[in-house]
Amino acid sequence: MPGETAPVGLTLALGRLRALGAKGLRVALPIAGHPLGLSGPPEFNARALDAGEAVIVTGVALGLVPEVFQAGPEGDVHSEVVWRSVPVREAPPADVPSLGEAERELAEALREATEVLSRLNVAGAGPAAQAALEAYRARAGRGREVLAPGYPPRALRVLELAQRVGALIEIAHGAGAGAGEHGAAVSASEIAARAEALRPVERTARRAQVAAYNAYVEELERGGS
Structure with missing residues (x-):
């Protein structure tokens, strides 16, 4: 302080x-x-x-x-x-979209992530990828509250979709798998290709998360202006 x-x-x-x-x-x-x-x-x-x-x-x-x-x-x-x-400098934060922009971008990012998973054969990546997918589905199915009361419903939708995209990215990168395992990748070039393909999708998901978390204060500022 x-x-x-x-x-x-x-x-x-x-x-x-x-x-x-x-x-x-x-x-x-x-x-x-x-x-x-x-x-x-x-x-x-x-x-x-x-x-x-x-x-x-x-x-x-x-x-x-x-x-x-x-x-x-x-x-x-x-x-x-x-x-x-x-x-800090009192200026607009860098690269944070509106909730509407984030929701539109996420819809496209979800399609891209799914295509990358299929193209790179992550669906056949073995038990580790399948376990990660099932764990995500179990978490999503529990109806968890991901934002505090008072947030606009759109912020909740955006955050849940961003987390879904993030889960797909983790699966594609072999999250939760053994050391050195990257989904179905079997060579360094395939691992690099996967990371490159997913980088813009990951960026979109992170931007959307920030937009959702900051939606409450954004709405307060609009109401006070």
């Missing part, structure tokens, strides 16, 4: 942000070459890229970046997350 010399608890930190004028929180999910949801300056962007995620506070020129620490003896290690506040 600004002016703080020692960490404070999350509840107190959120209260102080509210006192400073915070109106909401936006999620950013950047990766190298894609500063998704970031607005600068370079110091904040670099920290967020290292973490792979960040939160931008609307109404206050601050961003929050997580740092994960592990402590404890072997066999009893616990993790602690400290959120560092860093000044």
Whole structure:
């Protein structure tokens, strides 16, 4: 927190942000070459890229970046997350679509992901791919609540579809399989081809997730304008 010399608890930190004028929180999910949801300056962007995620506070020129620490003896290690506040530039976040755009893009991404899976013979990738697909279907069938109450229904649809696309991507990459297994790929060139084919689909899914997570604060800002 600004002016703080020692960490404070999350509840107190959120209260102080509210006192400073915070109106909401936006999620950013950047990766190298894609500063998704970031607005600068370079110091904040670099920290967020290292973490792979960040939160931008609307109404206050601050961003929050997580740092994960592990402590404890072997066999009893616990993790602690400290959120560092860093000044940010008050500007539109990079490459975040509207919910409508995200929904349209996801429909095409789902078709592309399915085509890639079929073309690269992921359907015949063996028990690991099938187990991953069944695990995803089981999670989806439990009717889990993926967003807090108050989000627009479209945000829920977009997030669920983005997660479905993400599950297909994980299966295509051999997620959950043994070391060195990438679906049905049997050569380095096939693995590279698969990654290249799925890269734009993965980008679309990540953009849609950020759009869905940030939909609540976007709606609040529209209502207050």
